[in-house]
Amino acid sequence: MHKDMHKHLDKVHQIKTEKNMTCNELVNQMDKSGVMGAGTIAKAADIMEHMIKDRKCTVFLGLAGAMVPGGQKQIIIDMLKDGWVDVIVTTGANLTHDLVEALGYHHYQGTHMISDEELNKIRVDRIYDAFMPDKVYEGLEKFCKKTFALMPKEKMNIKEFLWHLGKEVPYENSILKICADKKIPIFCPALSDSGIGLQVWSYMQENKIDVSAFDDLKDMIDITWTSETNGVLYIGGGVPKNYIQQALQFAPTAASYAIQITTDTPESGGSSGAELREGISWGKLDKKAKYVNVTCDATIALPLLSAAIKERLEKYKNQK
Amino acid sequence: MHKDMHKHLDKVHQIKTEKNMTCNELVNQMDKSGVMGAGTIAKAADIMEHMIKDRKCTVFLGLAGAMVPGGQKQIIIDMLKDGWVDVIVTTGANLTHDLVEALGYHHYQGTHMISDEELNKIRVDRIYDAFMPDKVYEGLEKFCKKTFALMPKEKMNIKEFLWHLGKEVPYENSILKICADKKIPIFCPALSDSGIGLQVWSYMQENKIDVSAFDDLKDMIDITWTSETNGVLYIGGGVPKNYIQQALQFAPTAASYAIQITTDTPESGGSSGAELREGISWGKLDKKAKYVNVTCDATIALPLLSAAIKERLEKYKNQK
């Protein structure tokens, strides 16, 4: 390194906030400071903008964590509607909570400083500081029973199962619905590990429904094999992140863009907290990829990024 | 509260270490101090001892994180062999790494301060500071191809699939093998999300193998429904924790004992970092349960607990 190397680096400009500044203007200020958490938000916005605009890029969204009780559902839906995301891999819990709201139930603003015993008595389920009335399971059962009966009897994979389910969802603003309507590939490898999974189990006591545990891999890997460029956005870790990672591992093209938003840390060795660059060793991430680890609560980082990107894309559209 | 309430509480005794003290003696000292991290280790040992000794108790182990590359495999195997654990729910990654070692490969002591690009060139995969030669996939493919061909053609659930696989594992000291040999129920809802899953996908290109995504739920829920008392040990969160939780949610008996070892935190609302007490609201954890959240790297906490419990059980055996 040359001793004056730092002079060729950008200075850390001090973030200047203004009274009516838009979210994108704030993110642009964070880009000027360029370091620590704020710097990662700015870099994530940059990468997100690029991978959305890159018409050859297939964008995979890995979605873990309590995103629907956490108020992030509409943002996800907008991403799907506006074509920011081409493939979604999620936990069953997110789909269950999405379905719960689509059936007219709600999550409530509660608190974690409460007696869980008291909540249990009045049949309210707690998700940190969000509450969900336990009776959502009644509506869930009713809807699922009816919908499962309409499904084809032959073997399906989980994606097909979810598309069938989504088609019947009686509410537009739903992740399941939009994926079904727009035929957006939706993968949920651990669907059996969710409220929806339990409904399938219940239904199978007396009826037949045949869903394969492995068949989705074909669809998933076909996508990574045929796509020219790949981009990933991991919100939380878990199965959704890992499932995308492994599909990229053996694909001809590793990810060229990657964003990870999580509060998990790498030291304990798990996949959820692993830094993105680790994926380079495996061939999951391209060595020339643009990537950034955002260590932040997704319910804070995602809305900020979403608003900033919407503004940027609008400008871009108007420029053309 | 009475103003002298604290006088009825135990004092925080200062931990005294000695030069040849056993792990259990150290944990007993932590019990005397009783607070913060050390206090949770002591409480976890206490609960673990109780749930193992409680003959009516079915103990569920939820296993996430890189436990095999992290050197915890033998501890898990001993737990299974010695009957501490009755049911195991795990990620596919742990089973893949277990199989990798059973086939004669090794994980290596690497470092995270290294160029992942360089590692990629020499085909070494990084798991934080553990390295795995990428060619394990060759051995994996060879073994799986051969073993899958021996499997029954009719529909299986994942547990049955894993027992068939485990039976053929050519090495005694294996999680898969011991579960197969001892017919220990082993659940892996997201098996498709793993190296073993990829082998199934590869095999299915030309062959037939029929594994259901939902059928295991029957076995799992039957266990929670018929067991008199339930105890859980969650190492990490993810699908393994949640899968056990949901099976308990609708069971007649919620968990009476619960230990969670994770570095994840509750604030962001995900299931992995959720405090155990949250489960009381859902009916997953009994309101009178003994439970403790251990916020610690499992590769540190688990060996300490394992050694302490082995000593306690030996004393117990000798007393009888």
Next chain:
Amino acid sequence: MHKDMHKHLDKVHQIKTEKNMTCNELVNQMDKSGVMGAGTIAKAADIMEHMIKDRKCTVFLGLAGAMVPGGQKQIIIDMLKDGWVDVIVTTGANLTHDLVEALGYHHYQGTHMISDEELNKIRVDRIYDAFMPDKVYEGLEKFCKKTFALMPKEKMNIKEFLWHLGKEVPYENSILKICADKKIPIFCPALSDSGIGLQVWSYMQENKIDVSAFDDLKDMIDITWTSETNGVLYIGGGVPKNYIQQALQFAPTAASYAIQITTDTPESGGSSGAELREGISWGKLDKKAKYVNVTCDATIALPLLSAAIKERLEKYKNQK
């Protein structure tokens, strides 16, 4: 609890982002979702707005962490200039970095993925992914030597010392300068633990400078004793947080407003990660206080809050 209790709670509204939305509009959306990280940001904005508008309230800012290299200096300065904050307690490092920039040096946008040995060779100091040329110490020494010589010979407390120092700072946009100019009480109990402290040590080899370790407590406690209402904003923990807390502990009025922004967690028992409510037991926080723990990187949360509050206060001003 009544079984329909949740119906009286606010629903979790899904956050809706818009293309040109302002930061405050985003925070208002977070207020509507009301839970998890986003909910804490909204609540923090609400409390901050209230404590700034409350004319009887003395607002204490506790400032730890690398706020200047992290691009937050201007936001702090604006808070001081606009009268949002009445008293500041900080680490010596923040003042040193502030002084470094005031003397014409810069921090640079570097990376943590670099050889520290190489950086050492070219004399660049790393602060995570910010770089600082080591030769700032030359300018620091020159300025301090000259300025210390101008100081009174009699005993000072640290606040007075910092005001004297700040007066000579040759740059308007400086925390030290603005505190000196506006006579804003500035406390730095561990000033000896900083680059400025080292300069004092160096100067004292041949000169006399007499600064008391304890005298500031009088000024600090006088403020908490005479203020009608107290509000606190803790950015990071450490000495700044604790110093404010202890001044409130024996004051007639505990804090009525409290915001804490940190990524530290409570389990290990340290003051930095302790939840605010713990302060109620000590009498540091009023039992009826409005308070919120924001678990977030301050370089992300603080700019968002700053922008939102600026917009709110502008509206408020215009309404009047």
Next chain:
Amino acid sequence: MHKDMHKHLDKVHQIKTEKNMTCNELVNQMDKSGVMGAGTIAKAADIMEHMIKDRKCTVFLGLAGAMVPGGQKQIIIDMLKDGWVDVIVTTGANLTHDLVEALGYHHYQGTHMISDEELNKIRVDRIYDAFMPDKVYEGLEKFCKKTFALMPKEKMNIKEFLWHLGKEVPYENSILKICADKKIPIFCPALSDSGIGLQVWSYMQENKIDVSAFDDLKDMIDITWTSETNGVLYIGGGVPKNYIQQALQFAPTAASYAIQITTDTPESGGSSGAELREGISWGKLDKKAKYVNVTCDATIALPLLSAAIKERLEKYKNQK
């Protein structure tokens, strides 16, 4: 890198626990596994053993966090008594809690799941899940008043002040006492930020006591300048870590051994969570140093290390 590079690395051996294994035997097993959290514990034991045995090495202990309420006091005392540590830098809180116990008061095993308002009513102060009766302040005041009156009237530095205080402590098993008796340099740059500091403030209302804020730096820097080899053990971060770091920064010899035990993480840029290697860029840590970051609750890691080292040193003594 050579493609068979990994073959020259140690394998990850699976940790084998045994029923009566000593803590050191467990740490040796962790050494064999060599990775992740367990690997860092093993490496820390190795470094600690080396720096204690290295007769030329001056060992600095940086002590933050609630170590006395957390049950770690005796371990610290043993370190001081047995000569493992040559210099201690600590927070005022640790010394206050040490004094509180030396005066016959106790900390109690409480819980964090409690109403802080109720605790306040009965005058019990909470430190996470440890409780302290608020009336300790009465005893503290009485002792301090009496002891301060015995102190010399001339100017002292904080170390001298603490030695004077420690001399009068009426209980052998005390950090303050042992430092005073053995003339172990004890630094507490932010002493004013503590219960003891408040007592000085109270005393100074009517009496004179003259303690300099900067004079300790001379003593501290003299030590780092004259010591041949330096080793550091940071428990938590904060002022204690930083104060040692800065004394090393300008010393002729950077630290050759370094251990850091904390749960704080580097991403937000603060000194407390900064990785040790960052110190190499500053010249605080030697580029050839043996060092390790242990990401673990200190109340778990420290007792384990203490017991293991005691066994190792005993063997070493017997060998000679």
